[in-house]
Amino acid sequence: MDHKSLTDSIIDRLLLEPKLIKTRRAKDTIKAKHMERNYDVSSADGSNSYTLIFRQSTVIPENFSCGLIWHANPSNRVILTRYNGPGHPHSNPIEDEQFELSCHIHRATERYVSIGRKAEHYAVKTDKYKNANDALICLMRDCNIAGFNISEENEKSQTSLF
Amino acid sequence: MSAGVENLEHELCRALCAKVTLHEREDGNIFVATPFVFPDGDSFSIYLKRLSSGGFRISDMGSTMMQLSYEQDIDKFKEGTRNRVFNQILSEMGINDEDGELFIEIPAHHLASSIFQFGQAITRVHDLTFLNRVQVESTFYDDLKETLSSIVGEDRLKTDYTAPDIPNAEDYRADYAVLGARKPLLIWGVPSQAKARLATIVMQHLQQNKFQFRSMVVYADMTAIPRADVSRLTTAANDQIPSLEEREALQNKILDAIAA
Numbered sequence: 001m002d003h004k005s006l007t008d009s010i011i012d013r014l015l016l017e018p019k020l021i022k023t024r025r026a027k028d029t030i031k032a033k034h035m036e037r038n039y040d041v042s043s044a045d046g047s048n049s050y051t052l053i054f055r056q057s058t059v060i061p062e063n064f065s066c067g068l069i070w071h072a073n074p075s076n077r078v079i080l081t082r083y084n085g086p087g088h089p090h091s092n093p094i095e096d097e098q099f100e101l102s103c104h105i106h107r108a109t110e111r112y113v114s115i116g117r118k119a120e121h122y123a124v125k126t127d128k129y130k131n132a133n134d135a136l137i138c139l140m141r142d143c144n145i146a147g148f149n150i151s152e153e154n155e156k157s158q159t160s161l162f
Numbered sequence: 163m164s165a166g167v168e169n170l171e172h173e174l175c176r177a178l179c180a181k182v183t184l185h186e187r188e189d190g191n192i193f194v195a196t197p198f199v200f201p202d203g204d205s206f207s208i209y210l211k212r213l214s215s216g217g218f219r220i221s222d223m224g225s226t227m228m229q230l231s232y233e234q235d236i237d238k239f240k241e242g243t244r245n246r247v248f249n250q251i252l253s254e255m256g257i258n259d260e261d262g263e264l265f266i267e268i269p270a271h272h273l274a275s276s277i278f279q280f281g282q283a284i285t286r287v288h289d290l291t292f293l294n295r296v297q298v299e300s301t302f303y304d305d306l307k308e309t310l311s312s313i314v315g316e317d318r319l320k321t322d323y324t325a326p327d328i329p330n331a332e333d334y335r336a337d338y339a340v341l342g343a344r345k346p347l348l349i350w351g352v353p354s355q356a357k358a359r360l361a362t363i364v365m366q367h368l369q370q371n372k373f374q375f376r377s378m379v380v381y382a383d384m385t386a387i388p389r390a391d392v393s394r395l396t397t398a399a400n401d402q403i404p405s406l407e408e409r410e411a412l413q414n415k416i417l418d419a420i421a422a
Contacts, residue, residue: 032262033224036231055231059223059263063207067232079202079232087225089195089205100195101185106202118202 003078003119008110011119014070015080015107018044021052021147033058041068041145051077052145056132062101063087064132066139067120079120081143082106083135090123099125103135182277184210191223198281200229206284208277218273220280221265226287234291236262242383243298244290251290255283299353302382305406306351307338313413314340314420323348325373334367336377343420345374350399353382358391365398376400376419380412 022040029036034057041050049071057063067082084090084104091098094111105126108119129135139145163171178197185193191209198206207225210218227236239248251257257264257280264283268276293301310319323339323346324331336348348368350361358379365377377399381387384404396402401415 031231032227032236034228034231034262036228053232055228057224057228060207060225063223063225063228065228065232069233077233082202082232084204088193088207091199091203091205093203100183101193121201121203123203 003072003076004113006078006108006110006113006119011080011108011110014048015068015143017048017144019048019050019143019145020044021145024148026054030058034063041147050080052139054132054136057087060087061085061131064135066132066136067106068139068143068145078108079106079118080108081139082120083126083129083139084123085132085135092122093117094122103127103129191221194220194277196277196281198284200288204229206281208280208284210273213267215269217267217269218276219265219267220276221263222280222284224261224263226264226284227262230288230291239290242386243301244293247293248287248290251283251286255279255286257283298382299357302353302406303337303351306380309406309409309412310338310340310349310416313416318342325368325375328368328371328373330367334364336364340416340420343376343422345376345422347376347378347416347419349378349380351380351382352387352395355387355391358387358395362391362394362398369398376422378403378415378419381405 019041020043022042023038026037026039034055037054039052039054041052042048043050051069051071053065053067053069055065062085064085064087065082068080070078070080072078082105084106086101086103089098089100090104094115102125104123105128106120106123109122112121113119129138181195181197183195185195187193187209191211194208194210195205196208198208200206207222209221209223211221213219227239230236230239238244252259252264257266264280264287266276266280307319307321318340320339320341321337323336325334325336325348328334337351338349340347340349348365350357350364352358352361361379368375378401379395379399380403382405384392384402401419403412403415406412
């Protein structure tokens with residue numbers, strides 16, 4: 001499927017379908033003043049593949065982002081959602097709204113895809129988490145991702161970064 | 163300036179000022195919120211720090227590379243064409259790169275213009291994401307053709323050359339041929355591993371069928387091609403040029419080849 005034909009109902013279905021983490025031990029890599037870790041994820045029925053990404057700045061604690069990327073086809077990946085820290089402002093041009101330094105959740109929407117914007121452009125402010133570890137747990141819960149206790153692994157990395 | 167334009171200027175300045183806000187941080191940096199945004203609506207992260215000299219350090223604290231890492235392997239920015247363009251952008255914009263942190267140090271009276279310059283630099287770095295593999299290869303072939311034309315002249319350069327009297331010749335073409343010498347000089351551009359293998363196969367087919375020619379390979383970046391593929395090409399080709407940056411070597415080898 002091409003990402004341009006994404007509708008809100010397909011996005012909902014993708015976000016909510018049960019998923020499993022396939023990577024038992026993902027590697028922490030420090031690159032360009034951030035730590036990155038990627039997990040391979042598949043839908044429980046095996047029909048869809050995703051990558052769960054985790055990024056944490058090593059110099060600005062509130063700069064972090066966890067996201068779920070759908071592999072629409074071998075050459076086309078779509079970010080369905082990203083749970084960002086409060087490190088920067090965000091603006092939603094269609095809604096004509098901007099918010100300052102707050103945690104915010106990006107979510108793919110049909111309306112942004114239809115006007116040629118990035119699928120995940122739209123974001124909403126949130127107070128569901130305050131740090132990268134909690135953001136990842138929230139994302140896993142919201143997107144129905146199971147597999148193993150990711151929070152324990154994350155606690156160790158967070159402690160070593162700051 | 164007419165009163166109308168003056169009012170407009172005043173309005174515009176006021177609106178632009180309203181879009182720039184500063185946020186003091188506990189670590190001593192000041193976050194500068196500007197109207198610059200990434201394609202996903204997130205604002206650029208720009209930080210200011212006072213220098214003991216009285217000037218400022220403007221930095222992204224590595225956030226641009228982190229933003230790019232969501233969808234890109236940022237190690238690619240250290241290789242080949244992307245790396246060349248990346249360094250060119252930084253050089254043109256006067257930006258430094260310290261382990262992925264982009265920054266500039268400026269005297270205090272250049273602060274406003276430097277913030278814009280920094281924002282422009284981040285925009286240009288982010289646009290490197292459009293430089294995908296196909297576009298990189300396409301740019302390479304355009305550059306190669308232009309370089310070859312400037313060396314031998316457009317009249318002597320033939321594109322997509324098919325050797326005469328060779329079985330299945332249509333399937334075994336050279337990217338370029340320089341005609342007019344005792345033996346034609348056939349040239350293959352090699353931007354990828356796949357092309358390195360194809361060029362080897364084509365050369366071997368022509369050699370097996372006793373076609374008389376000289377061969378040359380021009381790599382987009384020889385260091386990016388696996389050693390085994392380079393080794394096979396080294397055996398098959400008369401001459402190799404590691405990259406288009408070696409223009410003088412390319413010119414000398416071509417002129418030697420067509421004089422032979």
